[in-house]
Amino acid sequence: MINPQFIQKLKQVCEFDKNVALKEKTTFRIGGKVPFFIKPMNSQEFIDAVRLCQNFRIKYVIMGAGxxxxxxxANIDFVVISTLGLNKCYINRLGFLYAEAGVRLADLVxxxxxxxxxxxxxxxxxxxxxxGAVVMNAGAFGSEIGNFVEYIDILENGRMVRLKKENLFWGYRHSTFTNSKKYAIIGVGFWLKKERLDVITKRMQYAIxxxxxxxxxxxxxxxSVFKKSGDLAPAYLIEQCGLKGYTVGGAQVSTVHSGYIVNLGYSTCxxxxxxxxxxxxxxxENFGVTLELEIIVL
Ligand SMILES: Cc1cc2nc3c(=O)[nH]c(=O)nc-3n(C[C@H](O)[C@H](O)[C@H](O)COP(=O)(O)OP(=O)(O)OC[C@H]3O[C@@H](n4cnc5c(N)ncnc54)[C@H](O)[C@@H]3O)c2cc1C
Structure with a gap:
C-alpha cells in the first residue's frame, strides 16, 4: 500500500501512470504491473521524483529503454521512474557532447x-x-561507451554530483553504477574526436x-543474457552443450544466437x-565455467 501523501506530492512533481504492465515497457515483453510508472519530462522532474521516493522510502527502479x-x-513492490523524457542532446559550453540519461543510443550516435x-x-x-548504457558499460565490436565518457552528472543520496572520468570505473559490462541503487544518472558528458563524416558513416554502416x-x-x-567468460563466448559454450533451441514454456535459447534467450510470445519471467x-x-557441468548474468533481474 503506497502512502497517500506520497501520491499527493508526486502529482506536484510530474506525470505518472498507475498499474502499468512492465511487459509493455521492456524489450523482453515480460513483466507484471507496477503500481506507479513515473514519467519525468526533464532532469529537474527526474531529480524531484527520485528524491520524493527516497524521502518516503518507496522502493523504486530507474528504467531507460528496459x-x-x-x-x-507479479507481486511487484517497487515503482518505476522512467528516464525516457530526459532526451536532450547538445554540445555544451565546455565543448563536450552532453546527453541526458534518457537519450537513445541511436539518437546519440x-x-x-x-x-x-x-x-x-x-x-x-x-x-x-x-x-542504461553507462550502468552496463554497453559496447559492441570491441568498443565500449565508457571509453568516451568525460564526466557523469548523478544524484547520489539526494545530492547532485559531477563524477569526472578519473573517478569512474569501467569493466566488461560493468561500471561504477552496476548493481548499485545509490546512483541516479542524470546526464553524461562525452569527449569525442572530430572526424570526417564519410569515415564515421562507414564505421556506422559496418556496425549495422x-x-x-x-x-x-x-x-x-x-x-545477451550472460557475460563473456574470458575468451569464451557464452553462445559457443551453450551451443556446444546442445542447448540451441532449448525451451521452457515460452522462453527459448535463440536458434539464431545462443547467447540470447527469446520470448516466443507467451514467456513468463x-x-x-x-x-x-x-x-x-x-x-x-560440461566446461566448469560459471556463466555470470549480464541482464539485470529486477
Ligand atoms: C536486441 C538487443 C541487442 C543488444 N545488444 C547489446 C550489445 O551489443 N551490447 C550491449 O552492451 N548491450 C546490448 N543489449 C543490452 C542493452 O541494450 C544495453 O545494456 C543497454 O545499454 C541498456 O540500456 P537501457 O536504457 O535499456 O537500460 P535498462 O534496461 O532500462 O536498465 C539497465 C540497468 O540500468 C539501470 N539504469 C538505467 N538508467 C539509469 C539511470 N539513468 N540511472 C541509474 N540507473 C539506471 C536500471 O535500473 C537497470 O539496472 C542488447 C539488448 C537487446 C534487446
Missing part, C-alpha cells in the same frame, strides 16, 4: 555523426539509453551490417529463469 532487464511476473564527432558509432544498434548478420533473432529479448538455471548448470 532493454537489459527481466521483470517479475546520429547527433554525434551530424556534428562530425566520431567514436560512438559501434553502439548504433544497441536498443538502450545513455543512462554486422549486427543484422549475427543478432537478428526475430523475437523479443534482452540481448519464471520461464526465463528456468532456462537460465538449466543452461548455467549444463555449461558448468
Amino acid at each position: 532493454s537489459n532487464v527481466l521483470a517479475p511476473d 546520429r547527433f554525434a555523426t551530424n556534428n562530425e564527432l566520431g567514436g560512438l558509432e559501434y553502439l548504433i544498434g544497441i536498443p538502450g539509453t545513455v543512462g 551490417l554486422l549486427r543484422a548478420k549475427t543478432q537478428k533473432v526475430g523475437y523479443p529479448s534482452a540481448g 519464471q520461464d526465463v529463469l528456468k532456462v537460465i538455471h538449466y543452461v548455467r548448470n549444463k555449461v558448468k
Whole structure:
C-alpha cells in the first residue's frame, strides 16, 4: 500500500501512470504491473521524483529503454521512474557532447555523426539509453561507451554530483553504477574526436551490417543474457552443450544466437529463469565455467 501523501506530492512533481504492465515497457515483453510508472519530462522532474521516493522510502527502479532487464511476473513492490523524457542532446559550453540519461543510443550516435564527432558509432544498434548504457558499460565490436565518457552528472543520496572520468570505473559490462541503487544518472558528458563524416558513416554502416548478420533473432529479448567468460563466448559454450533451441514454456535459447534467450510470445519471467538455471548448470557441468548474468533481474 503506497502512502497517500506520497501520491499527493508526486502529482506536484510530474506525470505518472498507475498499474502499468512492465511487459509493455521492456524489450523482453515480460513483466507484471507496477503500481506507479513515473514519467519525468526533464532532469529537474527526474531529480524531484527520485528524491520524493527516497524521502518516503518507496522502493523504486530507474528504467531507460528496459532493454537489459527481466521483470517479475507479479507481486511487484517497487515503482518505476522512467528516464525516457530526459532526451536532450547538445554540445555544451565546455565543448563536450552532453546527453541526458534518457537519450537513445541511436539518437546519440546520429547527433554525434551530424556534428562530425566520431567514436560512438559501434553502439548504433544497441536498443538502450545513455543512462542504461553507462550502468552496463554497453559496447559492441570491441568498443565500449565508457571509453568516451568525460564526466557523469548523478544524484547520489539526494545530492547532485559531477563524477569526472578519473573517478569512474569501467569493466566488461560493468561500471561504477552496476548493481548499485545509490546512483541516479542524470546526464553524461562525452569527449569525442572530430572526424570526417564519410569515415564515421562507414564505421556506422559496418556496425549495422554486422549486427543484422549475427543478432537478428526475430523475437523479443534482452540481448545477451550472460557475460563473456574470458575468451569464451557464452553462445559457443551453450551451443556446444546442445542447448540451441532449448525451451521452457515460452522462453527459448535463440536458434539464431545462443547467447540470447527469446520470448516466443507467451514467456513468463519464471520461464526465463528456468532456462537460465538449466543452461548455467549444463555449461558448468560440461566446461566448469560459471556463466555470470549480464541482464539485470529486477
Ligand atoms: C536486441 C538487443 C541487442 C543488444 N545488444 C547489446 C550489445 O551489443 N551490447 C550491449 O552492451 N548491450 C546490448 N543489449 C543490452 C542493452 O541494450 C544495453 O545494456 C543497454 O545499454 C541498456 O540500456 P537501457 O536504457 O535499456 O537500460 P535498462 O534496461 O532500462 O536498465 C539497465 C540497468 O540500468 C539501470 N539504469 C538505467 N538508467 C539509469 C539511470 N539513468 N540511472 C541509474 N540507473 C539506471 C536500471 O535500473 C537497470 O539496472 C542488447 C539488448 C537487446 C534487446
